[in-house]
Amino acid sequence: MTKSEIRYAHHPSDVKNYTTEALRAHFLIPTLFEYDTINLVYTMYDRLIVGGVLPVSKSLNLESIDELKAANFLDRRELGIINVGGAGAVRVDGTVYELAKKEALYVGRGAKEVVFERSGEEQPYFYINSAPAHHAYPTKKIGKADAEVIQLGDQQYANRRTLNKLIVNSIVETCQLQMGLTELHPGNVWNTMPAHTHNRRMEAYFYFDLEAGQTISHFMGQPDETRHLFMQNHQAIISPEWSIHSGVGTSNYSFIWGMAGENLDYGDMDGVSPAELR
Secondary structure (H helix, E strand, O other): OEEEEEEOOOOHHHHOOOOHHHHHHHHEEOOOOOOOEEEEEEEOOOOOEEEEEEOOOOOEEOOOOHHHOOOOOOOOEEEEEEEOOOOEEEEEOOEEEEEOOOOEEEEOOOOOOEEEEEOOOOOOOEEEEEEEOOOOOOOEEEOHHHOEEEEEOOHHHOOOEEEEEEEOOOOOOOOOOEEEEEEEOOOOOEEOOOEEEOOOEEEEEEEEOOOOOOOEEEEEEEOOEEEEEEEOOOEEEEEOOOOOOEEEEOOOOEEEEEEEEOOOOOOOOEEEOHHHOO
């Protein structure tokens, strides 16, 4: 079963007037994982698709949706997959790729069949991002040992974290999609702080490994006109190109960042110091 919905783009001047309810309706993706279902959100921000796949009692085939007007989901798109649960497998045109927790798979444009499966007793949770693609690059698995790992932050400022670049152009060729995974160290709660924006691309955040009963306050908006939304485990949020994307939790957690746009340079961002935020 596949479910899909569309989210439209917004002018920052309009967003200044949104209530909490409106912010949540337009930017928060509250439910990604449902029993034997593929949930997809098609955003007008660089046409990124954010989704969750939960194969419980059967395999799930990634079929085209009406918004794409294409015979196959990847006729004009590329796909990034990161497993955030137990061992699972993705079958791409007959080739099986086993994915442990926090391992990724890039699937290039033109693949006809993408099937998500369980491969063990534990439940896999497949988080996916997809963006339009102009060229067909090879499908490639990115295991834990393949990631480009960076240590960021400082325990003194409660933002010590490990950033794992997974689907980035230094590891795998893509058209525009980039994805990675950041893990907050125990006792650290701030992510992407100092904050930044990047007008060349949008971003989506997906939070996971959050302790039961805890919460994350995600910050968005222009640096001088910020807003916040409280989020739970396994929820995602859409970050426009004009918006900061940062957050703080009541405990440590992990999150996946996914980006689409015209620039593949990870370091292309406009920094905002904590003292500049309003």
